[in-house]
Amino acid sequence: MPRFAFAPLSPGRILSPMFRYECTHWDGKARRGRLTTPHGEVDTPVFMPVGTAGSVKGVTPDQLRGAGVQMVLGNTYHLMLRPGAETVARLGGLHALMAWDGPILTDSGGYQVFSLAHLRTLSDDGVVFQSHVDGAEVRLTPERAVEIQRLLGADIIMQLDECPPAEAPRTAIADAVRRSALWARRCKAQAQTPCAERVHEARKPLILFGIQQGGVHADLRAESAAALVELDLPGYAIGGLGLGEGHDALCEVLDATDEQFPQDRPRYLMGIGEPRDILAAVLRGIDMFDCVLPTRNARNAQAFTWAGRMRLRNARWAEDPRPLDEQCDCYTCRHYSRGAIRHLFLAREMLGPTLVTLHNLRFFGSFMAAIRRAIADGDLPARARQWAEAFYHEDASP
Amino acid sequence: MPRFAFAPLSPGRILSPMFRYECTHWDGKARRGRLTTPHGEVDTPVFMPVGTAGSVKGVTPDQLRGAGVQMVLGNTYHLMLRPGAETVARLGGLHALMAWDGPILTDSGGYQVFSLAHLRTLSDDGVVFQSHVDGAEVRLTPERAVEIQRLLGADIIMQLDECPPAEAPRTAIADAVRRSALWARRCKAQAQTPCAERVHEARKPLILFGIQQGGVHADLRAESAAALVELDLPGYAIGGLGLGEGHDALCEVLDATDEQFPQDRPRYLMGIGEPRDILAAVLRGIDMFDCVLPTRNARNAQAFTWAGRMRLRNARWAEDPRPLDEQCDCYTCRHYSRGAIRHLFLAREMLGPTLVTLHNLRFFGSFMAAIRRAIADGDLPARARQWAEAFYHEDASP
Numbered sequence: 001m002p003r004f005a006f007a008p009l010s011p012g013r014i015l016s017p018m019f020r021y022e023c024t025h026w027d028g029k030a031r032r033g034r035l036t037t038p039h040g041e042v043d044t045p046v047f048m049p050v051g052t053a054g055s056v057k058g059v060t061p062d063q064l065r066g067a068g069v070q071m072v073l074g075n076t077y078h079l080m081l082r083p084g085a086e087t088v089a090r091l092g093g094l095h096a097l098m099a100w101d102g103p104i105l106t107d108s109g110g111y112q113v114f115s116l117a118h119l120r121t122l123s124d125d126g127v128v129f130q131s132h133v134d135g136a137e138v139r140l141t142p143e144r145a146v147e148i149q150r151l152l153g154a155d156i157i158m159q160l161d162e163c164p165p166a167e168a169p170r171t172a173i174a175d176a177v178r179r180s181a182l183w184a185r186r187c188k189a190q191a192q193t194p195c196a197e198r199v200h201e202a203r204k205p206l207i208l209f210g211i212q213q214g215g216v217h218a219d220l221r222a223e224s225a226a227a228l229v230e231l232d233l234p235g236y237a238i239g240g241l242g243l244g245e246g247h248d249a250l251c252e253v254l255d256a257t258d259e260q261f262p263q264d265r266p267r268y269l270m271g272i273g274e275p276r277d278i279l280a281a282v283l284r285g286i287d288m289f290d291c292v293l294p295t296r297n298a299r300n301a302q303a304f305t306w307a308g309r310m311r312l313r314n315a316r317w318a319e320d321p322r323p324l325d326e327q328c329d330c331y332t333c334r335h336y337s338r339g340a341i342r343h344l345f346l347a348r349e350m351l352g353p354t355l356v357t358l359h360n361l362r363f364f365g366s367f368m369a370a371i372r373r374a375i376a377d378g379d380l381p382a383r384a385r386q387w388a389e390a391f392y393h394e395d396a397s398p
Numbered sequence: 399m400p401r402f403a404f405a406p407l408s409p410g411r412i413l414s415p416m417f418r419y420e421c422t423h424w425d426g427k428a429r430r431g432r433l434t435t436p437h438g439e440v441d442t443p444v445f446m447p448v449g450t451a452g453s454v455k456g457v458t459p460d461q462l463r464g465a466g467v468q469m470v471l472g473n474t475y476h477l478m479l480r481p482g483a484e485t486v487a488r489l490g491g492l493h494a495l496m497a498w499d500g501p502i503l504t505d506s507g508g509y510q511v512f513s514l515a516h517l518r519t520l521s522d523d524g525v526v527f528q529s530h531v532d533g534a535e536v537r538l539t540p541e542r543a544v545e546i547q548r549l550l551g552a553d554i555i556m557q558l559d560e561c562p563p564a565e566a567p568r569t570a571i572a573d574a575v576r577r578s579a580l581w582a583r584r585c586k587a588q589a590q591t592p593c594a595e596r597v598h599e600a601r602k603p604l605i606l607f608g609i610q611q612g613g614v615h616a617d618l619r620a621e622s623a624a625a626l627v628e629l630d631l632p633g634y635a636i637g638g639l640g641l642g643e644g645h646d647a648l649c650e651v652l653d654a655t656d657e658q659f660p661q662d663r664p665r666y667l668m669g670i671g672e673p674r675d676i677l678a679a680v681l682r683g684i685d686m687f688d689c690v691l692p693t694r695n696a697r698n699a700q701a702f703t704w705a706g707r708m709r710l711r712n713a714r715w716a717e718d719p720r721p722l723d724e725q726c727d728c729y730t731c732r733h734y735s736r737g738a739i740r741h742l743f744l745a746r747e748m749l750g751p752t753l754v755t756l757h758n759l760r761f762f763g764s765f766m767a768a769i770r771r772a773i774a775d776g777d778l779p780a781r782a783r784q785w786a787e788a789f790y791h792e793d794a795s796p
Contacts, residue, residue: 054741058456058748061733083716083741090717091737099733318481319488331458335497339489343452343481350456350748 019155019207019234021266021287025376029258029285032375035266037071037103037155037207039095044266044287045371047273047364048073048105049295053082054097057295058354059361061100067330067358068365071103073290076148076158077112080140081133085151093153105290106154108145108187108211110161111239111271122162124179142186150195150206158237159187161211166243173215176240181227184210188231209235209268216249218256225260236261237268238286242277251280258285275304275367275391279384282371294360299353301345304363308391310338312356317342330362331355417553417605417632419664419685423774427656427683430773433664435469435501435553435605437493442664442685443769445671445762446471446503447693451480452495455693456752457759459498465728465756466763469501471688474546474556475510478538479531483549491551503688504552506543506585508559508609509637509669520560522577540584548593548604556635557585559609564641571613574638579625582608586629607633607666614647616654623658634659635666636684640675649678656683673702673765673789677782680769692758697751699743702761706789708736710754715740728760729753 018038025032035042049056049064052075056064064072074094079085091097094104110127113119117129117138126141142160149157160183162176191206210228214220228236238257241250254269261267266287272278273291281289294304301312305325310317312324323333324341332341332355344352370387374380416436423430433440447454447462450473454462462470472492477483489495492502508525511517515527515536524539540558547555558581560574589604608626612618626634636655639648652667659665664685670676671689679687692702699710703723708715710722721731722739730739730753742750768785772778 053745053747054738055747055749058752060461060729060749060752062729063458078745082745083737087717087737087741091719091735096719096735097738097741099738319485321489321494331460335459337489337494339481339485340452340495340497343485343495347451347476347480349451349453350751351453351458353748354456354458354752 018205021235021264023263027375027378027380028283030282030375030380031285031287032372033266033287035071035103035287039101039103039155040070042070042103043369043372045278045282045368045375046070046288047278047368048288048290049361049364050075050290050292051098051100051104052292053078054088054094056357056361057299058350058357059295061098063331063354063358064100064361065102067361068369069102069361070365071105071155072098072100074098074104074106074152074154075109075112076106076145076152077109077116079106079152080109080148081131081138085148089151089153093151095153103155104153105156105268105288106149106152106158107270108149108158108160109140110145110158110211111163113140114163114165124182126160142183143190146187146190146206146208147195150191156207156209156235157191159184159208159210161213161239163213163240164215166215166245168215170215170217170220173213173217173240174220176213177220177224177227180211180213180239181224184228184231184233188233207234209233209237209266211237211239211270212260213240214253215240216245216253218252221253221256222260225256229261233265235266235268237270237288239270241269242271242274242291247274247276247280250277251284254281254284254286273364276388278367279371279388282375283380283384294364295357298356298360301342301352301356303356304360306363306387306390308393312338312342312352313345314342324356324359325363328359328362328366330359332359333362416603419633419662421661425773425776425778426681428680428773428778429683429685430770431664431685433469433501433685437499437501437553438468440468440501441767441770443676443680443766443773444468444686445676445766446686446688447759447762448473448688448690449496449498449502450690451476452486452492454755454759455697456748456755457693459496461729461752461756462498462759463500465759466767467500467759468763469503470496470498472496472502472504472550472552473507473510474504474543474550475507475514477504477550478507478546479529479536483546487549487551491549493551501553502551503554503666503686504547504550504556505668506547506556506558506609507538508543508556509561511538512561512563522580524558540581541588544585544588544604544606545593548589554605554607554633555589557582557606557608559611559637561611561638562613564613564643566613568613568615568618571611571615571638572618574611575618575622575625578609578611578637579622582626582629582631586631605632607631607635607664609635609637609668610658611638612651613638614643614651616650619651619654620658623655627659631663633664633666635668635686637668639667640669640672640689645672645674645678648675649682652679652682652684671762674786676765677769677786680773681778681782692762693755696754696758699740699750699754701754702758704761704785704788706791710736710740710750711743712740722754722757723761726757726760726764728757730757731760
């Protein structure tokens with residue numbers, strides 16, 4: 001079993017020597033930098049693959065490292081229901097469960113409660129919902145969300161927030177802004193409370209990010225940001241986007257982000273992974289991303305390349321001996337032909353999804369590395385245009 | 399794409415400098431030795447995992463190597479139906495399709511035709527059956543079986559044989575013995591015919607093994623062996639076992655094997671993988687095995703250990719932080735707890751089957767290595783008894 005050593009730290013500190021964000025290059029609002037976490041350093045802008053239930057689906061941690069992944073996201077909602085936060089803690093925490101010794105960020109479960117679960121009650125106290133796993137009634141409060149993430153042992157934890165659907169009326173979104181700010185304050189208080197139980201790494205200081213809500217309403221976004229910044233948190237996330245508002249509306253919200261949040265804290269755009277959106281967001285000062293796009297699409301036989309997406313079930317690849325992408329250095333491209341991968345999907349072999357997942361993770365890693373280089377070179381806007389043109393070309397399939 | 403270099407060889411030779419079997423140690427009838435193939439050497443007795451449709455399910459070739467796998471088996475029946483032998487050849491052969499540069503043995507498709515397909519006609523000419531993939535009518539003759547395996551580019555190919563069900567009457571089994579002998583002769587003639595098409599490695603000499611039939615009837619087994627030995631083939635397989643005849647009947651058939659086949663050729667017991675049967679077979683002079691047991695059982699959450707089988711969905715493992723086997727050095731045991739693996743199965747994460755497959759392959763590799771050491775030490779019978787006692791103990795689950 002892997003063991004993770006930590007320098008002894010006094011519990012309850014939010015900003016700590018174990019967590020730093022340094023910005024090293026600017027290109028307009030775009031920032032290149034470095035996050036330091038208890039499990040190592042991360043170059044930003046960074047893309048985090050999603051390890052929903054204790055694994056990035058179909059991929060071992062060695063393969064993740066090999067694909068260049070720096071940091072992963074775990075879903076509190078899924079893990080609290082199965083196997084349960086206390087069980088994860090007893091097994092040594094989420095790092096041990098996943099056998100991943102790099103940084104982990106966990107969300108708070110809020111988004112999934114509002115999108116996956118059957119909601120029973122929602123009040124300022126918290127939410128009560130029915131588990132999608134076994135139908136059990138579960139209560140989640142800001143305090144419990146923090147305690148669960150403490151038990152999981154994540155390097156960065158997220159506040160519980162209320163995430164209304166995209167089509168919600170303005171009044172509902174305003175209410176979510178108010179409630180999320182209230183919950184952010186309670187999450188911070190809980191994160192500063194020394195932990196009674198001493199489980200695995202639970203005593204390390206908790207690094208809590210706040211989550212901005214407000215939909216596409218500029219004034220609500222500003223109000224939400226102001227409430228969070230008042231709490232002086234180590235990082236800030238933009239939530240409630242990527243819900244169907246479209247690329248232009250996303251950009252409009254993000255136009256204000258750089259001014260709304262302090263320069264010296266990382267900014268994390270939650271749930272966004274479409275390359276076009278990532279480029280637009282980095283140009284507006286975002287440092288962190290997560291999305292199921294590279295992994296979920298891989299399982300549906302879709303590969304990402306610089307020339308666009310490839311649908312690997314297409315008959316045109318049946319006898320194509322070329323790799324998915326002739327420039328790519330991933331394990332899949334070094335060993336497998338398009339024809340072989342197409343065959344694995346048609347034969348429903350598990351290896352097909354695994355191989356394309358490895359490739360897509362490598363593509364997202366290379367894409368973020370190219371973005372970081374462009375920022376250092378002061379050339380991001382021009383390169384971003386070129387990349388988007390090649391990627392979203394009409395006949396993009398290479 | 400990987401490329402495989404071969405020394406130029408005259409086509410049509412059955413015994414060749416690219417294929418050798420050397421016996422280095424004896425312990426009674428048990429033999430330790432080495433197979434030399436165009437894709438490298440293999441220590442025997444050897445266990446070959448099954449890569450039915452172009453992959454050992456859920457495992458990359460790097461992971462296979464890491465688990466200590468020396469040689470894999472490919473299923474002609476599945477590959478001829480999808481993606482088709484000619485397509486595999488155009489993609490560079492089965493080694494390229496699988497990205498496996500070690501030795502491959504392909505079966506002839508006979509066993510699956512008789513067990514998986516809807517059989518239309520069976521005559522001395524060959525079989526006509528309906529594909530289980532798309533319902534198409536497919537004709538398979540001894541000559542076509544050899545040509546398919548030539549196109550796949552296997553290091554060892556198998557003759558087409560007739561494999562009657564275990565409950566078949568003696569007359570049907572006698573007929574299968576006669577027909578399989580006839581087909582062996584035609585397969586040999588075809589293997590010696592220079593290949594018209596020049597696809598990838600198709601010009602390398604074909605190494606053809608014959609397959610003994612005869613059910614549990616000693617006289618039919620003897621008749622079958624005699625007909626094959628007359629053909630002077632580079633290796634001989636025992637077919638038609640593991641079909642429900644039971645351990646004792648299997649042993650009785652194998653009691654005669656060492657006398658029926660020449661000492662200087664490898665002997666391969668097809669489809670057998672139960673550790674008890676492997677031990678009994680090695681003690682009777684068998685060198686090669688293949689079975690879906692370690693991989694299929696892994697996907698059903700069953701792990702093999704020296705102390706017996708573990709059913710990983712069992713609640714007793716929920717919070718067990720120990721690896722599957724504390725003595726095992728496989729990737730899974732070096733990184734994951736029993737609790738984590740149980741969780742991955744309950745959450746239906748693809749990684750669960752992959753991790754237990756890696757472990758089970760390692761177990762089978764270690765098991766065969768221990769058998770080889772015991773033969774060299776002249777101590778196989780005693781150790782075999784100890785291993786079987788520990789493995790098949792009443793309360794075997796560790």
